[in-house]
Amino acid sequence: MADTARHSEPRYGNRPTMKDVAARAGVGLKTVSRVVNAEPGVTPDTERRVQEAIDALGFRRNDSARVLRKGRTASIGLVLEDLADPFYGPLNRAVEEVARSHGALLINGSSAEDPDREQELVLALCARRVDGLIIIPAGHDHRYLEPEIKAGVATVFVDRPAGKIDADAVLSDSFGGARSGTAHLVAHGHRRIGFIGDQPRIHTAVERLRGYRAAMAHAGLPVDDSWVSLGTTAPDRVHEAVVSMLKAPEPVTAILTGNNRVTVTVVRALAAHDRPVALVGFDDIELADLLDPGVTVIAQDAATLGRTAAERLFRRLDGAADAPNQVVVPTRLIARGSGELPPSADR
Amino acid sequence: MADTARHSEPRYGNRPTMKDVAARAGVGLKTVSRVVNAEPGVTPDTERRVQEAIDALGFRRNDSARVLRKGRTASIGLVLEDLADPFYGPLNRAVEEVARSHGALLINGSSAEDPDREQELVLALCARRVDGLIIIPAGHDHRYLEPEIKAGVATVFVDRPAGKIDADAVLSDSFGGARSGTAHLVAHGHRRIGFIGDQPRIHTAVERLRGYRAAMAHAGLPVDDSWVSLGTTAPDRVHEAVVSMLKAPEPVTAILTGNNRVTVTVVRALAAHDRPVALVGFDDIELADLLDPGVTVIAQDAATLGRTAAERLFRRLDGAADAPNQVVVPTRLIARGSGELPPSADR
DNA sequence: CATTCACCTGACAACGTTGTCCAGGGCCTA
DNA sequence: TAGGCCCTGGACAACGTTGTCAGGTGAATG
Secondary structure (H helix, E strand, O other): OOOOOOOOOOOOOOOOOHHHHHHHHOOOHHHHHHHHOOOOOOOHHHHHHHHHHHHHHOOOOOHHHHHHHHOOOOEEEEEEOOOOOOOHHHHHHHHHHHHHHOOOEEEEEEOOOOHHHHHHHHHHHHHOOOOEEEEOOOOOOOHHHHHHHHOOOEEEEEOOOOOOOOOEEEEEOHHHHHHHHHHHHHHOOOOOEEEEEOOOOOHHHHHHHHHHHHHHHHOOOOOOHHHEEEOOOOHHHHHHHHHHHHHOOOOOOEEEEOOHHHHHHHHHHHHOOOOOOEEEEEOOOOOOOOOOOEOEEEEOOHHHHHHHHHHHHHHHHOOOOOOOOEEEEOOEEEOOEOOOOOOOOOO | OOOOOOOOOOOOOOOOOHHHHHHHHOOOHHHHHHHHOOOOOOOHHHHHHHHHHHHHHOOOOOHHHHHHHHOOOOEEEEEEOOOOOOOHHHHHHHHHHHHHHOOOEEEEEEOOOOHHHHHHHHHHHHHOOOOEEEEOOOOOOOHHHHHHHHOOOEEEEEOOOOOOOOOEEEEEOHHHHHHHHHHHHHHOOOOOEEEEEOOOOOHHHHHHHHHHHHHHHHOOOOOOHHHEEEOOOOHHHHHHHHHHHHHOOOOOOEEEEOOHHHHHHHHHHHHOOOOOOEEEEEOOOOOOOOOOOEOEEEEOOHHHHHHHHHHHHHHHHOOOOOOOOEEEEOOEEEOOEOOOOOOOOOO
């Protein structure tokens, strides 16, 4: 009864191989290969016999072996920060769409904003010999990628630039977006504007803060330290920041938020507040138009980010060898009400 | 100058192999393998020499080759409907988390609700010899998977059951959720309740419709054909359905929606309507609590779905051989206002 | 000093596929 | 009918890794 496994026991689940198919069809190994790959040079009759054997045995070509022989895996890795963040959904899909159109599969994983985990994941992908990598970096030092890139792994960074290496990157215009969002609030009469952003480790967080400061400076407005809060996007910290900005002796009359998670928390916090406070959020959020007032946002085009990055990656894989460069995707301010509220009466 | 590539040109980007490392370190091939895999039986001195060669050459083990030899790829495939749908984000992440804890990578793709594309994707994953599959099925016939399952590919279906084969499945309680949502509306005095759901090809859509009908029947209420709309979740179709239900001679006073995308569209449509209409939505949506009124929903626990499925998958991979079974994850009704509105005055 | 034994080390085959190359046979033409 | 050519088919090696097994060295023991 016992199926005699020779030494250990590879052969996956005892799947038939081309050899088995060849034996059953009474042809040579290579002929089976030709049929499977629709290569020319096989008589219709022989082809039919081989095909029957394939169907009868339930043979399916082992791409692992194929990859080993051919040197290309037809798969790319996508490392993002959190698979569950709605901002990355459209990006993920756009990348998948492009990969699919190039016949490649997508392997992905989350770094959870942890540089070590990012590196571990990226190197695991390299060990699988993905043809290319699209990375939303969590860390600031990507020199560990140098040997990989030199060995031919095409690499494109998205949303944030690479650290300490020269690589392609596709970024949103964080600085410009934050600046125009802030200017929008200033234009509506606000002079004390708060900024609540993500951790200063994160490139986009810093850029957005810079944009905010630039707009304030341009308007000749001071920025009080108590109006700026950077840190994790955990709801309780953000909530606390909102409360302290509003309870201060010189309370802010408007807030600029640094990303979608912060925006959502701030909307909640402001709903519980008595005076209206203006709000402009970075990243669009679903249903923002249905709230009262609608949430004015600086929308990023996540799908374009992903598509652009993936297209650049495949252009590299097709041999494009021009110097690495950065593409900046513009943002768009969508006015819905919350950013157009006038300053509420002072204390 | 020209690097003489012997025949074609495999060797990825001319990456060093264990052979190269061995030559440089002046040791045998297998010794390098031992060092790389931290196997016992290597003198510290030899190990150091090998390690130096590894670092100098920038060697990284080729897992493709390893996989071929070992028979396990330590990767699983996740096929879902749309990577960008916020409902699948937490599910995706939960699966990834479990995979990660088992040292496996996640390959994923979208079926776009197209059975052919689902099959194509699944078979591509099988050709890569993923160890297991987690599938949110788009099609209704999965007999094409039989040879794969027989060959040892562990397979778990999520959100919707497998078609025509006996396989593990982890489902939400669509029927019970829709029934309790409908009963909730009935309890608040509604007698004419509409249902707007997804395409009847989709299992959950049918189950939810069944739950709705069951609750109506249980309450002794008739269901007029014009109150039920099944089809794509495209906003214009859904919008049209809302309008026609509200403009009918016997207009509905409440609506039950079949999924998150429908709910969002209906919220928009109702906002433009003059009379208040009660609403209960299937699936929770972000910010639902901030709308006015808050949106009452039947919440599904997508993360639990994903985690449960992934855990079952790995239990199978670890050898669990009990009969395939179905797990049903309960839903939870979250009352926020929209589902508690009384029927508005008749015409 | 010889023998045993433990421990390291390396040669070799195998995983399943594809590229190369050659052999055999049929068919056309001279 | 012989010669040559094209078309089909198969043997073989190679991709980079790991399992098996045998050889070799040094220390410990009788």
